[in-house]
Amino acid sequence: MSEVDAKGAPDPARRASAPVLAYLVTAGAVVLLMMAFGLLMRLAQGGLLQLGPDTFYELLTLHGAGMVGIAALASVAVMWHFLGQYVRLSRGMFIANLVLFLAGVVMILASVLAGGFAGAWTFLYPLPARPMGVWDTQAAALFVGGLLVIGTGFLLLYLDAARAILGQYGNLGRALGWPQLFGRDDGRAPPVAVVASTMVLIINSIGITVGAAILAMTLINLYVPAFAIDPLLAKNMTYFFGHVFINATIYMAVIAVYEILPRHTGRPWKSNKVVLAAWNASLIMVMTNYPHHLLMDFAMPQWALVAGQVISYASGLPVLVVTVFGALTNVYRSGIRWDLTSGLLLLSMFGWGAGVIPAIIDATVVINQVMHNTMWVPGHFHTYLLLGMLPMVLGFMYFLTGDRQTAAGRGLDRIGFWVFAVAGLGFVLAFLAGGQAGAPRRYAEHLAQWLPYDRAGALFAALVLAATLVFVGRFLLRLGQARSRAV
Amino acid sequence: MYQTLAWQLSLILMGALLIAFLFVARRARDRADADASVVSRAYRIRGILFWALLVVVTPVMLYTLLDLPYASAGIDRRESQVIEVVGKQWAWDLSTDRASVGTPVEFRVTSADVNHGLGIYDADMRLVAQVMAMPDYTNTLRHTFAEPGTYKLLCLEYCGLIHHDMIAELKVVAVAEEENSHE
Ligand SMILES: [Cu+2]
Numbered sequence: 001m002s003e004v005d006a007k008g009a010p011d012p013a014r015r016a017s018a019p020v021l022a023y024l025v026t027a028g029a030v031v032l033l034m035m036a037f038g039l040l041m042r043l044a045q046g047g048l049l050q051l052g053p054d055t056f057y058e059l060l061t062l063h064g065a066g067m068v069g070i071a072a073l074a075s076v077a078v079m080w081h082f083l084g085q086y087v088r089l090s091r092g093m094f095i096a097n098l099v100l101f102l103a104g105v106v107m108i109l110a111s112v113l114a115g116g117f118a119g120a121w122t123f124l125y126p127l128p129a130r131p132m133g134v135w136d137t138q139a140a141a142l143f144v145g146g147l148l149v150i151g152t153g154f155l156l157l158y159l160d161a162a163r164a165i166l167g168q169y170g171n172l173g174r175a176l177g178w179p180q181l182f183g184r185d186d187g188r189a190p191p192v193a194v195v196a197s198t199m200v201l202i203i204n205s206i207g208i209t210v211g212a213a214i215l216a217m218t219l220i221n222l223y224v225p226a227f228a229i230d231p232l233l234a235k236n237m238t239y240f241f242g243h244v245f246i247n248a249t250i251y252m253a254v255i256a257v258y259e260i261l262p263r264h265t266g267r268p269w270k271s272n273k274v275v276l277a278a279w280n281a282s283l284i285m286v287m288t289n290y291p292h293h294l295l296m297d298f299a300m301p302q303w304a305l306v307a308g309q310v311i312s313y314a315s316g317l318p319v320l321v322v323t324v325f326g327a328l329t330n331v332y333r334s335g336i337r338w339d340l341t342s343g344l345l346l347l348s349m350f351g352w353g354a355g356v357i358p359a360i361i362d363a364t365v366v367i368n369q370v371m372h373n374t375m376w377v378p379g380h381f382h383t384y385l386l387l388g389m390l391p392m393v394l395g396f397m398y399f400l401t402g403d404r405q406t407a408a409g410r411g412l413d414r415i416g417f418w419v420f421a422v423a424g425l426g427f428v429l430a431f432l433a434g435g436q437a438g439a440p441r442r443y444a445e446h447l448a449q450w451l452p453y454d455r456a457g458a459l460f461a462a463l464v465l466a467a468t469l470v471f472v473g474r475f476l477l478r479l480g481q482a483r484s485r486a487v
Numbered sequence: 488m489y490q491t492l493a494w495q496l497s498l499i500l501m502g503a504l505l506i507a508f509l510f511v512a513r514r515a516r517d518r519a520d521a522d523a524s525v526v527s528r529a530y531r532i533r534g535i536l537f538w539a540l541l542v543v544v545t546p547v548m549l550y551t552l553l554d555l556p557y558a559s560a561g562i563d564r565r566e567s568q569v570i571e572v573v574g575k576q577w578a579w580d581l582s583t584d585r586a587s588v589g590t591p592v593e594f595r596v597t598s599a600d601v602n603h604g605l606g607i608y609d610a611d612m613r614l615v616a617q618v619m620a621m622p623d624y625t626n627t628l629r630h631t632f633a634e635p636g637t638y639k640l641l642c643l644e645y646c647g648l649i650h651h652d653m654i655a656e657l658k659v660v661a662v663a664e665e666e667n668s669h670e
Binding site for chain 2: 053054057060118119120124126127130131132134230231232235265267274296297298299302305306309310313317320321322324325328329331332333334335336338346349350353354357358361362364365366367369370371372373374376432433435436437438440442443444445446447449
């Protein structure tokens with residue numbers, strides 16, 4: 001499974017260790033299942049499938065928790081794989097995270113499927129404790145506990161990454177390229193994989209710690225109702241955690257673009273001052289723009305909400321002007337080698353950049369007042385997750401296994417790519433159009449005038465699912481072939 | 488209408504980004520003679536793009552901050568009609584379900600149990616304003632109805648099994664009509 005480069009040396013980055021492959025196989029299987037749940041929800045909203053509201057909101061809870069979890073799992077595999085080329089990471093810790101993740105998944109599945117928990121993945125206090133008899137305390141505790149177990153695994157993994165990075169670079173500032181950013185750029189800044197990993201481990205360790213705190217408080221409250229939590233504090237903690245955690249998945253997965261795209265274009269993509277400035281700015285801004293989730297909570301201090309809007313606008317700049325533009329610069333007239341890997345990675349940069357646009361528009365207070373919690377919201381985050389983060393991971397999968405292609409295989413890849421790209425765009429536009437028409441998100445049933453958007457969304461969802469099935473299926477197939485060749 | 492603006496602006500900007508990607512992708516296969524000159528030209532364009540975005544977007548953003556829905560200071564409260572709103576699983580309790588056109592309505596919104604969201608929809612089911620309903624807090628939303636009609640109040644924060652059916656009605660009448668009904 002190793003490709004030989006022009007100098008005849010095998011490329012170590014293309015040799016994935018067994019745990020990385022285990023992460024990717026898990027992610028591939030779960031993403032397909034969660035996509036199927038998503039399709040069922042769009043069909044039900046479109047009136048094309050009868051689902052009781054209890055089933056709908058259980059699927060909603062599973063889809064949210066499952067997709068967020070798997071996004072984190074797959075993208076941390078990307079990070080671990082490439083960071084491991086530069087620092088010495090602990091394989092045991094990496095495996096421990098997968099084991100804890102699977103344990104958490106079992107708890108969440110039991111909570112939802114056996115206990116009927118349907119409090120949404122955001123578990124917004126005090127809903128888990130006040131379900132009007134739809135689920136019991138045990139089911140809620142199992143869900144909250146499952147998230148805690150998963151979070152613990154990731155926290156351990158980030159601590160190990162921190163240990164390894166400190167061992168190599170001495171301090172986090174050096175790993176973030178501060179000497180080159182603030183001093184003379186001697187061209188010896190750490191590679192983007194290291195800078196990005198450091199940024200993510202800082203923000204996500206803080207995010208997960210805050211998340212664990214609110215999860216623990218929720219858990220206590222479930223059994224000791226007298227232990228009440230300030231609902232606004234709970235909301236801030238929950239959205240800070242959720243916002244940082246899901247953003248971190250993209251910032252980890254994009255390492256694949258920085259590392260792989262230059263191999264296809266033959267044009268280096270180094271950490272220079274501008275790239276370093278962008279990553280360091282993102283570190284601050286991802287943690288401080290989360291109040292855009294709370295713009296309709298008028299009880300919040302107004303300065304925090306204004307800051308939420310201003311920083312949200314600012315945080316689009318490093319993404320669009322540095323990372324997306326950097327990818328285009330890397331590709332333009334490079335003599336690129338097109339295959340599914342480079343195609344998906346370029347698509348992912350479009351998806352991320354495109355998703356930033358409706359996100360920033362929605363972070364505008366006056367617009368948020370007529371868009372918040374409509375279908376616009378899943379519209380914008382599916383743009384940068386489905387068309388951004390996922391193609392980064394799929395491109396990484398193909399990078400690891402994509403050599404030795406037959407002509408038929410290449411044809412299938414090409415069809416899959418265009419179906420995925422076009423239907424994916426149609427799918428997110430159906431969400432955005434529904435939101436523009438006022439259709440609320442997280443509704444088991446929609447009014448008649450919103451059904452056309454739901455039905456278009458369902459059609460595109462089916463096509464996206466089919467294309468992803470081809471991608472994941474062929475990844476597994478080639479993995480099997482490679483293993484049998486190796487034996 | 489902010490919805491239409493948001494939608495059209497998104498389509499235009501996403502479309503422009505798509506065109507940029509297709510343009511670059513089409514020219515990706517032919518190889519430039521000197522990589523360095525391509526990259527340095529790209530960096531120049533990046534600088535222009537950065538400043539252009541900053542110069543265009545900053546005033547627009549500041550302008551949108553002039554009309555925040557939070558400020559209730561400076562408004563003559565005697566002029567307003569107050570409606571107390573309590574969200575509960577799964578209904579809205581309103582102190583009155585009538586309001587009149589033209590004078591500000593002050594919605595004082597809270598919740599008796601979990602988080603809800605008060606979404607105000609006009610007769611065409613266009614969302615005209617919203618505010619979160621949260622236990623222990625009262626969020627005050629001021630809105631002046633421009634059109635009479637039967638408005639619908641939907642829940643916009645997921646609150647459990649019947650979330651999608653947590654709907655109340657608000658009758659907004661023209662001022663003359665309001666006076667007649669008191670006679
Ligand atoms: Cu509600």
